Amino acid sequence: xxxxxxxxxxxxxxxxxxxxxxxxxxxxxxxxxxxxxxxxxxxxxxxxxxxxxxxxxxxxxxxxxxxxxxxxxxxxxxxxxxxxxxxxxxxxxxxxxxxxxxxxxxxxxxxxxxxxxxxxxxxxxxxxxxxxxxxxxxxxxxxxxxxxxxxxxxxxxxxxxxxxxxxxxxxxxxxxxxxxxxxxxxxxxxxxxxxxxxxxxxxxxxxxxxxxxxxxxxxxxxxxxxxxxxxxxxxxxxxxxxxxxxxxxxxxxx
Amino acid sequence: xxxxxxxxxxxxxxxxxxxxxxxxxxxxxxxxxxxxxxxxxxxxxxxxxxxxxxxxxxxxxxxxxxxxxxxxxxxxxxxxxxxxxxxxxxxxxxxxxxxxxxxxxxxxxxxxxxxxxxxxxxxxxxxxxxxxxxxxxxxxxxxxxxxxxxxxxxxxxxxxxxxxxxxxxxxxxxxxxxxxxxxxxxxxxxxxxxxxxxxxxxxxxxxxxxxxxxxxxxxxxxxxxxxxxxxxxxxxxxxxxxxxxxxxxxxxxxxxxxxxxxxxxxxxxxxxxxxxxxxxxxxxxxxxxxxxxxxxxxxxxxxxxxxxxxxxxxxxxxxxxxxxxxxxxxxxxxx
Numbered sequence: 001x002x003x004x005x006x007x008x009x010x011x012x013x014x015x016x017x018x019x020x021x022x023x024x025x026x027x028x029x030x031x032x033x034x035x036x037x038x039x040x041x042x043x044x045x046x047x048x049x050x051x052x053x054x055x056x057x058x059x060x061x062x063x064x065x066x067x068x069x070x071x072x073x074x075x076x077x078x079x080x081x082x083x084x085x086x087x088x089x090x091x092x093x094x095x096x097x098x099x100x101x102x103x104x105x106x107x108x109x110x111x112x113x114x115x116x117x118x119x120x121x122x123x124x125x126x127x128x129x130x131x132x133x134x135x136x137x138x139x140x141x142x143x144x145x146x147x148x149x150x151x152x153x154x155x156x157x158x159x160x161x162x163x164x165x166x167x168x169x170x171x172x173x174x175x176x177x178x179x180x181x182x183x184x185x186x187x188x189x190x191x192x193x194x195x196x197x198x199x200x201x202x203x204x205x206x207x208x209x210x211x212x213x214x215x216x217x218x219x220x221x222x223x224x225x226x227x228x229x230x231x232x233x234x235x236x237x238x239x240x241x242x243x244x245x246x247x248x249x250x251x252x253x254x
Numbered sequence: 255x256x257x258x259x260x261x262x263x264x265x266x267x268x269x270x271x272x273x274x275x276x277x278x279x280x281x282x283x284x285x286x287x288x289x290x291x292x293x294x295x296x297x298x299x300x301x302x303x304x305x306x307x308x309x310x311x312x313x314x315x316x317x318x319x320x321x322x323x324x325x326x327x328x329x330x331x332x333x334x335x336x337x338x339x340x341x342x343x344x345x346x347x348x349x350x351x352x353x354x355x356x357x358x359x360x361x362x363x364x365x366x367x368x369x370x371x372x373x374x375x376x377x378x379x380x381x382x383x384x385x386x387x388x389x390x391x392x393x394x395x396x397x398x399x400x401x402x403x404x405x406x407x408x409x410x411x412x413x414x415x416x417x418x419x420x421x422x423x424x425x426x427x428x429x430x431x432x433x434x435x436x437x438x439x440x441x442x443x444x445x446x447x448x449x450x451x452x453x454x455x456x457x458x459x460x461x462x463x464x465x466x467x468x469x470x471x472x473x474x475x476x477x478x479x480x481x482x483x484x485x486x487x488x489x490x491x492x493x494x495x496x497x498x499x500x501x502x503x504x505x506x507x508x509x510x511x512x513x514x515x516x517x518x519x520x521x522x523x524x525x526x527x528x529x530x531x532x533x534x535x536x537x538x539x540x541x542x543x544x545x546x547x548x549x550x551x552x553x554x555x556x557x558x559x560x561x562x563x564x565x566x567x568x569x570x571x572x573x574x575x576x577x578x579x580x581x582x583x584x585x586x587x588x589x
Contacts, residue, residue, distance in 0.1 A: 029500075032500065032501055033500075033501070035501060036501065147500065151498050151500045152498065155498045155503070157498075162519050163517065163518045163519050164517055164519065165477075165478070165479055165480070165517075167477075167479035167480060167481055168479070168480045168484070168514065168517065171480070171481050171484035171485060172315045172484065172512070174286070174287065174289050174305075174306045175286070175287075176285070176286060176287040176305070177481065177566060177568055179568035180566070180568055187479065188477035188478070188479040188568070189477075202285075214478060214517075214518045215477075215478075216475075216476060216477050216478060216533065219474065219475050219476070219477055219569060220477060223568065223569060
């Protein structure tokens, strides 16, 4: 293994910083990782104010781009890092930051007026502006998945994001299917990796890990329609965490 | 020699086996669907077949096959073979036929898979004959309604079970504390399944209708959630992962996990090429593997007619509907 420690930075754009704390939740496992890594810039994990690193091996960025301030910070980090990982729903799929993208015009204007800092017209994930090398999804991220990524990276392997729906992991845990109970669950179109956390606790999946490319949206949408969900309810459910509706184009006419 | 046991003694009998074995039984816990679990006195589920099959005790969803260690001086490889002594109680006739199919694949056809065969050899099978047909089952069409390859067979008879010991290993378990000799005749049951499958030339006809419109029609609804393959007692496709041990550059382990033909990644090969990308193709693979491809190699069907995939499908895709539709068109000379 490389004797030189891998230099890591954590950065937050607009978000709750929960993913950064999820990393802290690894506790002892994280301490073990410190034999091989070195955190050189982080607001949460280091003394204040955080030192500024000039060069990074991996930058983990959480949060969405909703202001020009966010955008400047993102571009600055991209320039100094070799590998950029989007951390959590806000950074990967824009998440609940993007709900305003799909709000009616009037409310959006009012939000803009009330904002403390100047906002951009719409909220976007990191990939809208810079090259993102890997996604660690979820709200918040799965800590084990973070560790798995780090493990692979340190061994020189680039992890691949697999097209596997939540249902796959849900069935491994032998859960009863919520769709069979008439509960609108987004498991079939959402990336796995969370160990089916919500369906295992009888709560429907709301798609925080992002939609798979392979998902059969029109079939799921018509199933929800059979459950008695109105067009608005279905739209709200599908855009809860994924408010960039290019994926949902086929649903518009229905 | 045959025996009887009172139904109320059954949990006590199973717990008594727990001294020498890991006892697996169909149980229902809280609001969870019935499944096979290690029996520790939970509520037994004996109404019909369980929602989840017992295959996880022979082919776990994730099993460490071996770990290896390599440094400059040595190379060490240590396989991990499970030799736990188990008793599997309450597997239904369809489940016993599924085990025969897995035996055919993992002991006879591919060569002996010691990880599977070790679990199989160390497990005593107590089958439970069905007294009535279950919802969505179609075992009578496939000839899988009578248990095979068991050590002991339980048959329902009023307040008792009629017990038939087939092997010596099975006979040794029948403690006189619970079991009484009987010279009565074995009860027989006539199952009437709601669903039927026309099996005449089934594999041949399905394959000949590779482009039948029913594939497209049914697959448009498919969510590709992979529940059908996970829940199936005979689906055995797997993937192998070499996983690193954290913080070590000399150790690694190889894990075998379940995989599913309903996922796009299943057919991803070198260069990221996916050779079966369409939903239609994936659904067709599931059905044709059960009835056509397996039959070609092994002379029988890989489907045991338990109907689990039909029960679990959120969008009501029914493989008997697909198969019967094609069979009907063939018999009417349409295709």
